[in-house]
Amino acid sequence: MPTAEQGVESAQAVIEWTADPESWMSEEFNDTHLVFFKPSAETHFLNFLSFGALELVGSSPATNVTLWHALLSKFALSEQDLPLSLVETVVQQLDEAGLISPVSLDAQNS
């Protein structure tokens, strides 16, 4: 029988994340991206992985797992190089920064 914690984990796994590409402006410096997020007027430093995740989620909503596969393909990385847990961490940090947000249930049901 799954525990409550496992239930939360599985719920997290199916959350789709989205972002509005119009909401930020970015500039790249040596594989680091300076991102100005218009809604909050905050500036963020993103490395290649977190910026890649932001771009992918901005182009199409993705779950942690689909985003993981897309990042592996985009950057030609192996699963050893990029474990799923690191993608989950990146997603969490992007969410905390307000750069991405979960797709609303209303949007999912429509």
Added chain:
Amino acid sequence: MTEQPDTPELDSEQQKLADRRQLLRMGAAGLPMVLTLKASAQQVLISQLQCAFVLPRRVRILVNCNGAAWVGNRRLRYRNGQGWNVADIKAFKENADYVFPSGTVPSSYRPTACPEVVCDADDDNGGDDNDIGSGNGSNALSELDALLNSPMPSNAAEIASFAAGNRRSKDDDDDDDDCDPEWQDNGYARYTISRNTEIKPSDYLGNNGGWNPSGSKGLYIILSLSYANSYGNAGSWPGISCVVSILNYLGS
């Protein structure tokens, strides 16, 4: 011609991939993948303008028709058709924690008429008792501007008695002994703000940087500005440091 292999670029790509792998290892070890600049100009603006404070206890503000105000916590009974309880008014004024002189409160917050039976003396405010009629609130902001731009009062009688415990003297000859009616019609307006009410001064800031007070909390802001105008950050007026920080930001 034999085309030279583009080895420098390949090396660069390999180096880039190696750097990325190193970064990913550091990320797996806990290196943040997203860094946010917290010390932006926006943050400074928010920290100075977005302060708020909570009133530690209920605040009652009594305003007379001349725009003087008494701030305290005692009861103030009012009966429809009869008016204010004279003894309550007298006790409230005598035991007020803070007293503000005539002209402090804009007309929109004043009672619509002065008392028909004068049972207390407002002369101790140094104000001109008879020059203000029924307030209609139309010039509240200009009055507030005039207040904030006015110099500090030089006459001791005009200076509000702010310090807690600095009660007015019992023998200040306020003619209350001649006051026969128990209830007094008109002449005062009462505002009450509950204990633990949060006040955010920036809610009363207009787009042009001027103040736009409304409601009981707006009146509290007006009195706070008057207090700050005379005493700055000193004293125990709840929320004064927040108001002063905003005034400093606005360059007032």
